[in-house]
Amino acid sequence: MESLGYLLEGFSVALTPENLLWVFIGVFLGTLVGVLPGLGTPATIAILLPITINLNPATGLITMAGIYYGSKYGGSTTSILLNVPGESSSVVTTIDGYQMAKQGRAGPALGMAAIASFVAGTFGVLGLTLLALPIARWALTFGPPEYFALVFLGLTSVVFLAGSSVIKGLLSAVLGLLLATIGADIVSGENRFIFGQFQLLDGIEFIALTIGVFALGEVFVNVEKPIGATLFKVPKRLRDLLPSRQDFLDSRFAMAQGSVLGFLIGTLPGAGATIASFMSYVVEKRFSRHPERFGKGAVEGVAAPEAANNSETGGAMIPLLTLGIPGSGSTAVMLGFLILYGLQPGPLLFTENPEIVWPVIASMYIGNVALLILNLPLVPMWASILRFPYYVIYPAIILISVIGVYSVHGSMFDVWMLLLFGVLGYMMRKLDIPAPPLILAFVLGPTAERAFRHSLVMSQNSLEIFFTRPLSLALLAIGVVLLVLPLYGKARQLRRNVVEEEV
C-alpha cells in the first residue's frame, strides 16, 4: 500500500500538461526512429538523448520512457513489415509477424503488437510497482550455474521448435555460440579467432549479423524471381487493417502468459527481453491447440513475444532500480541516463529520491497508454509501406541495412560483414537450417561462457556444480528433455506435427 501511495504522488507529478506533451513526443519520435532497421532501442534512445538533455529531470525521464516504449514498438514494426528485427528481442516477432504481412495481414499484426505491448507493458509496470523489492531479493539467489542453466534452457527451447531437424537447430545454435567467442576474451582479454583483423577485437557486430541473416538473406531469396508488382497484399479497408475479434480471442492467453513470463524473466539480471520473447513464443506454441499454425502467420505468435518483450521492461527495471544492474542493452542505456541526472540506482534510490523514481514509474504507465493512443491509428500508415512494389522495397531495405550497420560504429568492416552474413542467411534458408537459434546463441554466448567459467572457478573445475544446485539442475533437466524428446514415439510425432512444413 505504501508503494501505491508513492505511485499516486508520482502520477500527480507526471500528469502535468507539459509532461503529457513530452511523453507523446517521446513515443512518436521513438516509434519513428525505432522503425528504421538497424536502430534498436538502445541506439534510438542514444540518438534522441540530446532532445531530453535540457529538460528538468522528471520531464526528461518521462520523455525517455516514451521514447523507450515507442522505439520498442518501432522495432516490432520493421520485424513484421520487412523481416528486419531492430534488436535481438524482436527476432522472434519476425517468425509469424512477417508471415502475416505476406498474407496481407500486416495491419492486424501491427495492431496486435501494439495492443499486446500495451497490456503486457502495463502488467509489467504494475508488477514493478508492487513486487520490486521482494523479487529483487529472489533474483539475488541466482548464481553463475543458474544463469548458465537458464541460457541452456533458452537455447534448447528454441532449437526444439525452430525447424525441421533438431540437429540442424543445434548446429545453428553452436555456430552462433562460436561466432560469439570471436574477439577479445571476456576474462583474460586474449584475442580469439580474429585472424589478424583488429576490427574483430570487439567481436562481431550484432546488428551486422542479425540484419545480414534476416533482412539481406530474405532479400536474396525474394529476388530469385522477378517480382513486378507488390510482394504482399495490403487490404484497402480500415477494418481489415486492425485485429479482428477472432484475433483477440486467439491471442488472449498469449498476452497473459507473455506478460507473466516476460516480467519474471525480466527480473533476472542479464536474461533480458530476448530470452523472454523466445521463451514466450515457445511456450505459446507448445501449449497451443493449433501449433501447426505457428510459423505460418499465427497472430498468437506475434502477441506472445510482443507481450513478453514489453512486460520484460517492467521486470528489467527491478534489478536496474533496486540493484543498479542493467539487464539488457536498453536498460544499460537507461542506467546511463539516470546517472546523467545525478541519480544512483541501488537499494537507496527509492528512499533517497522518491520524487524522481515514482514519477518515472508513473510515466511508464502513461507511456504505455500514449503508445496505444498514438500507434493504433497509425497502423494503416505503417502497413501502407507494403503497397510499394517490391523493386522499390528491396533496394530500400538494402540501403537502410547498409546505413544502419555503418551508423553503429562508422565501420566499413561491419558493412562487409553485413554482406557476408546476408549470403550466410541465404544459404541457411536454402539448406533449411533455422536462423533464430544462431541469433539467440550469439546474443547469449558471452553470458553463457561467463557463467560457465565462473561456475567452474567456484567448483574447482568440477561440472558437479551444475547438478548439485536444485534450480540449475531443474533448468538443465528441462533443457535435456526438450532435446531428447523428439527421439521417442509420441513426442517425436508431436514435434513433427508442430514443425510440419515450417521453415
Added chain:
Amino acid sequence: MRKVDIATGVFFAFLGVFGITQSLQLELYQRGNIPGPGMFPLLLSLALTVLGPLLIANRLRGEPGQFGEFERPARTELTRVVMVVIALGISIALLPLAGYFLSTLALVAALLFGVERLRTWRALLTTLALPSIFFFLFVVLLRVRLPGGFIDI
C-alpha cells in the same frame, strides 16, 4: 536434399576440426587452474564435430520428410541473386571513395536497370529518390555520419 544434408554435415564436421585446432592454440587453463580462453570454444568445436556426422547418420537412415526440402534455385534465379550480391559488393567497395550518395545511387541504378531490367520513369524516380530520402533522414535529420567520399556529401 539428401546429398546437400550430407555435404552440410561434412562441412560442419570440418569446421569443428578447424575450431579444435584453433582452440588448442589458446590456453585451456590459466594461472590458478582457472578455465582459460580456449576452453569454451574447444567444447563448442567438439560439439560441431559430433553434430556434423550425426546429421549425416540421421540423414542416411531417416525419413525424407524429416529434413525439409532443398529448393535448388534455377540457373536464372541464382544469376539474379549473384548479380545483387556483386552489385552490393561493388557499392560497398565504392562507399569510402565515392561517398554514400554516389555509391548508393549506383547501387539502386544497378538493381533497377541491371537486375530488374526496368525502363520506366518510375524506376528512374526511385533511383533518384531512395538515396535522397535516406540521406535526408539519416544525415540531415538524425545527424548520422556517412562516408562523404571525394565529393564530400
